[in-house]
Amino acid sequence: MDSEVARDRALDAAEKLFYGRGIQSVGMDDIRGTSGVSLKRLYQLFPAKEQLVEAYLERRDVRWRQRLTEHVDRHTDPVERILAVFAWLREWFAEPGFRGCAWINSYGELGATSPRVLALVRAHKGAFRAYLAGLVSDAGLPAPLGDQLFLLAEGAIVTAGTEASTEPADQAGRAAGLLLAAYR
Amino acid sequence: MDSEVARDRALDAAEKLFYGRGIQSVGMDDIRGTSGVSLKRLYQLFPAKEQLVEAYLERRDVRWRQRLTEHVDRHTDPVERILAVFAWLREWFAEPGFRGCAWINSYGELGATSPRVLALVRAHKGAFRAYLAGLVSDAGLPAPLGDQLFLLAEGAIVTAGTEASTEPADQAGRAAGLLLAAYR
DNA sequence: TACCGTAGAGAACGCTGGTTCTCTCGGTCG
DNA sequence: CGACCGAGAGAACCAGCGTTCTCTACGGTA
Numbered sequence: 001m002d003s004e005v006a007r008d009r010a011l012d013a014a015e016k017l018f019y020g021r022g023i024q025s026v027g028m029d030d031i032r033g034t035s036g037v038s039l040k041r042l043y044q045l046f047p048a049k050e051q052l053v054e055a056y057l058e059r060r061d062v063r064w065r066q067r068l069t070e071h072v073d074r075h076t077d078p079v080e081r082i083l084a085v086f087a088w089l090r091e092w093f094a095e096p097g098f099r100g101c102a103w104i105n106s107y108g109e110l111g112a113t114s115p116r117v118l119a120l121v122r123a124h125k126g127a128f129r130a131y132l133a134g135l136v137s138d139a140g141l142p143a144p145l146g147d148q149l150f151l152l153a154e155g156a157i158v159t160a161g162t163e164a165s166t167e168p169a170d171q172a173g174r175a176a177g178l179l180l181a182a183y184r
Numbered sequence: 185m186d187s188e189v190a191r192d193r194a195l196d197a198a199e200k201l202f203y204g205r206g207i208q209s210v211g212m213d214d215i216r217g218t219s220g221v222s223l224k225r226l227y228q229l230f231p232a233k234e235q236l237v238e239a240y241l242e243r244r245d246v247r248w249r250q251r252l253t254e255h256v257d258r259h260t261d262p263v264e265r266i267l268a269v270f271a272w273l274r275e276w277f278a279e280p281g282f283r284g285c286a287w288i289n290s291y292g293e294l295g296a297t298s299p300r301v302l303a304l305v306r307a308h309k310g311a312f313r314a315y316l317a318g319l320v321s322d323a324g325l326p327a328p329l330g331d332q333l334f335l336l337a338e339g340a341i342v343t344a345g346t347e348a349s350t351e352p353a354d355q356a357g358r359a360a361g362l363l364l365a366a367y368r
Numbered sequence: 369t370a371c372c373g374t375a376g377a378g379a380a381c382g383c384t385g386g387t388t389c390t391c392t393c394g395g396t397c398g
Numbered sequence: 399c400g401a402c403c404g405a406g407a408g409a410a411c412c413a414g415c416g417t418t419c420t421c422t423a424c425g426g427t428a
């Protein structure tokens with residue numbers, strides 16, 4: 001098996017298991033079983049579990065923001081682009097296996113003990129917030145709105161996770177619409 | 185040592201350690217060391233670690249909502265009472281050792297593996313949401329506003345945790361003010 | 369064919385941590 | 399005073415898991 005393929009399979013398994021069950025309750029042997037990549041190979045690719053965790057979070061960050069961007073890019077009107085964020089959240093929440101935000105969940109587990117994980121959480125949230133700020137700026141709206149939309153989105157993600165519901169996306173979207181109107 | 189005192193000390197230690205470092209990275213021996221309650225006594229009071237975790241979350245839920253209520257009750261004007269929630273969040277965020285929401289953090293660690301913990305998370309969030317709904321209703325404002333304020337608060341709590349900042353409380357408070365104005 | 373590097377399966381190792389057990393001691397009651 | 403009860407300290411037990419090692423098989427090469 002090609003090294004690149006092994007790496008992909010390992011990360012696929014890591015994402016499925018870490019996201020679905022939490023990081024600490026998944027053993028390297030579970031990763032091996034799910035990925036089909038031997039322990040020896042796993043440790044060649046990722047010298048320790050923590051590195052696999054970091055690679056999982058990094059790859060998911062890229063993919064997550066890419067999917068969001070692609071959805072938003074279907075719209076051209078600046079205000080519609082902002083609201084499209086919440087529509088995409090709704091789609092995401094409805095996916096089977098949705099279990100909230102991978103980074104917030106990681107923060108709960110490892111934020112206090114792993115500075116690397118904490119940094120990745122902040123990087124992801126910073127990127128998402130910056131993306132929203134860009135959308136707000138493109139619409140010619142004041143910057144504070146970006147932070148407020150960010151909080152709405154975060155609240156929706158967390159709540160959709162714990163409640164296993166898509167409702168929060170709609171509620172946040174309606175609130176976002178009201179805030180947009182207030183600033184216009 | 186009185187049994188009640190031992191129980192309190194155990195829960196004090198559990199709250200300090202579980203909240204500060206995460207649940208899985210704290211051992212029963214750490215609880216013993218911090219509380220001064222012997223392992224034998226700990227296991228008499230809580231037959232397993234999971235029960236200590238549940239007791240920790242339950243006691244914290246009562247205290248947390250009590251503190252919130254007390255702060256809100258300093259105000260009589262219904263609209264001010266709503267905004268007082270966000271002022272209290274700000275105070276809470278500023279406390280030393282603040283590390284986000286105990287229940288969301290627990291959800292990240294144990295939500296997928298412990299149905300009891302998941303139920304406690306939902307119970308806490310449900311109670312908070314219901315409290316907000318009551319404030320909104322007392323102000324004669326429509327129900328959807330309650331859910332929107334809830335999402336803002338959740339987003340602020342999570343973000344204040346990961347960013348170690350009190351800013352999100354202010355941002356959420358301003359957003360809440362705009363939503364209130366929109367509904368009035 | 370003999371050699372060699374590599375890979376996988378899975379055992380082994382060492383540590384951690386949840387839970388239980390042992391031993392000792394001090395206090396209480398008959 | 400002596401038997402007993404409960405409590406604490408800490409060892410012990412046992413399972414899980416991160417990490418490494420061993421053994422075997424195989425494919426390529428001269």
